[in-house]
Structures are given as structure tokens and as C-alpha cells.
Amino acid sequence: MQQQAKRLLKLALNPVLVLLSLMSSGVWAATAEKAEHWRGNMTPGVTEVGHKIYDLHMLVFWICVVVGIIVFGLMFYSVFAYRKERHSEPATFHENTKLEIAWTVVPFLLLIIMAVPATKVLIEVYDTDDAAQDILITGYQWKWKYEYINPNGDNVTFFSNLRTPESEIGNEEEKGSNYLLEVDEPVVLPVNSKTRFLVTANDVLHAWWVPELAVKRDAIPGFVNEAWTKPTETGVYRGQCAELCGRNHGFMPIVVNVVEQEEYDQWLAGKLAEAAELKELMAKEFTMDELVARGKKVYERNCLACHGANGEGGVGKAIAGSPLATGSTKGHLDVIVNGVPGTAMQAFGGQLNEVDLAAVTTYQRNAFGNNMGDMLQPVDVYKFKKGQ
Template sequence: TDEKGEHYLLEVDEPVVIPVDTKVRFLVTANDVIHSWWVPELAVKRDAIPGFVNETWTKAEEIGIYRGQCAELCGKDHGFMPVVVNVVSKEDYAAWLEKKQAEAAEIKALMAQTFTMDELVARGKNVYQGYCAACHGMNGEGGLGNAIAGSGIATGDLTKHLDIGVNGVPGTAMQAFGGQMNDVDMAAVITYQRNAFGNNMGDMVQPIDVFNHKKG
């Protein structure tokens, strides 16, 4: 395993990347409760409110890593909501953007594919460990969230299971992941949940199923 550095509790999976010496406008919202996006060294603090889009801006003058945290008492995981902004040269930003555009094109191509059960389960396991395991347990045993192993959702109606993944459950800690995951990963993780931890339902969700569910 990787050694923990001094900022290991303030790391994120996807830092915000912006170019130096450039005025950058941020659009800020939330999909569950009120948060507050706060990066002190960049003089940015803006509430993120479900159903509203707030805006703010910054102009970073030095390349570096800028850290912040949610400044709103937003819920049980409030202490684990760090913010990381990487300020890079304009050349490095252009290279980063090109890489992200290539990744988006790859996902778009994957959207048109039909995957096997093994492919979905393998991808879904990785997605589950990254998004779901903290609340639902590495082995689907539950914890902060409900158990996946043997659950009525994961072994029940497939459409209802998919709807919960996409839209969440209002009034609970179950977020709406439809805007956080791409359709390929959503299809994979729902398939994984229905065929892991002894659930063995044998059914699959394809990316086009997720796309159609969102559209409908």
C-alpha cells in the first residue's frame, strides 16, 4: 500500500485543475444537501445548494496545490469532504484538458458497446470499491449504509435498483450517482451488486439501459 503523507486525509480522487494567471469562473451546486466549497488561499468560499447554481471566481498567481474543505456542517461525513485545486502552467493545463477530452471520447465509444457479464462485474467491482464500499462495506455487509448482500433492492426489481443508483433516495444518505458516474460505470456497478456477495441474480445492465432510464 502507498505510504500516507501529511495530507492523506485531505486528498481527493479528482482534484480541480486550473491554469495559472487566468481568471476562472466556478459554477457551484449540490445534489444532496447544502455544502460550502471553500479554498482559503484562493479566496473562494461559496455555498453549494441543491436546485441552485451559485458562481464565484479566482485568479491564481502561483503554481501549486491549494487545499480546502467543506465549510458547512453538511452531515455525517462532513469531516471527510476535502477540496484540492491544482494550479498548473497553461501548457500543463492544455495537456491535462487534452487527456480529459480523450477519456470522454473513450467513454462515449464504450457507451455504444454491449459488455459480457465478466466485463461488467470486473469493472463494477472497481467502481463499487471506489464509490460504494465506504457506506455499504467491502463485502456488501453494510455499515453506515444498508447491506448489499441479500438486500431486497439488489435481489429485487432491476428497474428499481437502477433508479436508486441514478436518483438516490431523498431524505437519506443515499446520494444520486447518476450525475457522478458515467453510464458505463453505473451499468457495471449495478450488475456487480446483483451478482456479488452471494446475490447471484444473473441479470445485467448495459450502458444503453442506464442512458434510456435517465432519458425516460
């Protein structure tokens, strides 16, 4: 019986010693590098912390593989080596001190081997200090709002919507290579610069997830979660909402363009110029044609999915001939700005600027055969919001 116990102890310890030797020699890292190309494996991405997470993942993976080989190897060895036809009289011993010490100490050492690097990586993952720029991310059903926070007060704010055409979604046209992964306004980040994300939600639970940037954070109404990234390579990186958030959960992608610092500065300056131009538009008196043309674009981007291309309705009520679109202008604007509680009709007052709100209201009242002949100016929307 003592010889059998020693044999089992030797079988159990040898693979562990081999694993420790591989780790110290760096061979395991080379094996993990090859595993990077496995289609079912996670990606190391384009950040230093992403590579550390990947290395930790591979370390734990190979430890689990070795443990599995040991456990199942001992099990099958015992089944075949000590079956009844070879040992008609069963062993009568109840315990072996060395074996019990081994299967207590070895798992403890393995936990230490995993816990030390895991703790270091977790500390780094949650260290959001010293960021060069802060971006507030807010999840909506079903789009993302981004606000680049400027300490001087000139923030850049925009919404990012799905850009995949309805014809592809409805199988009327062949689907593109980035089906459901294209947006009208991507996030732009500078390369080799640390960006802090403040993630929250306006309505229900969402999750902002871009695997190659090593970022995944829950977006929870009333809470702000922090995350960060520092990409080391330029390129376009795509992600999706990773929390089931409703009917169009699969239609709110994330696109991040990582560019050189000079290009980022130019993009930011352009966005600030757009904000200044919008302030000027607030004081402009638009013609009916200008409002309808702008309102049509706003409708197609924000309203079409629920109310139909021709205002025929669907998820939402019909616009064509509806009492709302043919009733009072103030009542119509009130629904668009404040939404309808308990329904899928969102409040667009915080999602669209005054110019777009005036345009889309005017468009709905004069399209789809409604032909009301009235219109709203941006200043009217501004006064309506202030009077609430």
C-alpha cells in the same frame, strides 16, 4: 481638572499619531510581513487579491491592537493615578468638551481609514468579469462535481472523491501527511489566468473553500454564487467543505493543481478525449467480467462507505443477500439512479455515467454471494433513463 483632561487627551492621541506615521512610512507593512509566519494567522495565499485581503486584515488588526492599548492603558492609569488614597476628594466635573470631541473624532477617522481600503478590496473580490475559463462547482453529500464550461458545448465533467483509504480512517494504518486531504480527481487550473467559479449544491448546504486561492463561497441548492481566482504560482493547494453538511462533512476535501498553461491545455485535451471515448463505450457490448471489474471500482469509490467492503451494510442497508440486489434488475437500477427520498441513499443517476451505472449494478447483483448471473449494458441504462 483641566490639566487632568489635557493629560488624558494627550495620552489618547499620541498612539494614534504613531500608528498613522507607521502606516505612511510603510513600517506597518514590514511588521505584517513578519506576522505572516505566525501559525495562528491567516495566509496571504498565492493570488494578488489574497495578498490585498491579508494586508487589510493586518491593518485592521494593528488598529485594534493600538485601540486596545489606549483603552486599557487609560483605564489602568486612571485606576492607579486617581485612587482614593491619593485623592480623597473626588472630582466634581461632569464633562470636558475637548475630550468628548477627541473620542468622537478619532474613532470616526479610524473607521474611514478601515472603510476605504475595505471597500476597494470588496469591489475587487466580487468582480468576476473577464475570466478565461468558467467552472461550475456542485456540492454533493459528500463529494464535489466540477464542470468546465466550454462555449462550444464540449464540457468536461467529473466528480472529485476522497482518496484516503479506509485503513487510515479506521486507524489500521499510519495516517499519511495529507490525511483526508487527497482526492481521486483534482481541479486543474492554469497559472496567471483568471478562473470564474459558479458554486451551487445538489442536496444540502456546502461551502467551497481553498484558503491559498482566496476563495470561499457557500454552495446552496437552487442558488448559484460566483467567485474567482487568479493564482500567480504553480503548485497543489488544498481546501475543504466549510459548511456542516452531514455525517461525512469532514470527508469531502478539495485539491487544486495550478500548472503552466501548456500543461493545462494538455490536461483539458485529455479530458475531452476521455469524454469521446465514453461515447464510444456507450455502444459497446461488455462481458460479465468487464462489467464486474469496472463495477467493483465504482462500488469502492461511491458505495463502500455506506454499504461496507463486503456488502454487509452500515450506514446503508446490506447488499449481500438483500431483496433489492436479488430482485428485479429494473427495481435495483431504479434505486441506484433515483435514490431513496428521506434516506441517506443518494440518486446516482446524475453522478455516474451510463457505463458505470450498468457496471455497479451488475457488480452488486453478482458479488457478495448474490450470484444472480444477470447483467446490464450501458444502453439498458440509457433506455431506462429515457423511459422515466
